[in-house]
Amino acid sequence: MRRIVAKASKPDCGSDPKKRQIIDLDAHTFKILSIADASKEINIKALIEKSLRKKTKDLEDANLYTYLAKNDPDGQVYLNSKEQIAFEKEMGL
Incomplete structure (x- = not known):
């Protein structure tokens, strides 16, 4: 090892x-x-450090989203039908 x-x-x-x-x-x-x-x-050290920085950033984003979804109800507002259609069109759904 x-x-x-x-x-x-x-x-x-x-x-x-x-x-x-x-x-x-x-x-x-x-x-x-x-x-x-x-x-x-x-460099192995640089590779590991880069990978850990990316993972940390992903974890920070996930934790921030979880906090906001729990504590900021404005983030949980549903789209009206017009907004839903526009969103689906933009995303190619």
Whole structure:
């Protein structure tokens, strides 16, 4: 099993502080990431960080939607028939 080490670092001017974390990767996962690293000239660390940032953004969006749907009833207003037809036409439904 391979380990990727991550530690907390001090923030640069105006940026968020970074956190480091140790994660364990099984040999197969590490091998596949290493091949991707070599073939695409992308660093394993950068690949993992990019993937986690995207996942975090998706989670933030989902959490925000859940909060708004629960606490902001204006987001749950149904369309009238004219708006429904326009929406379906725009979406190709």
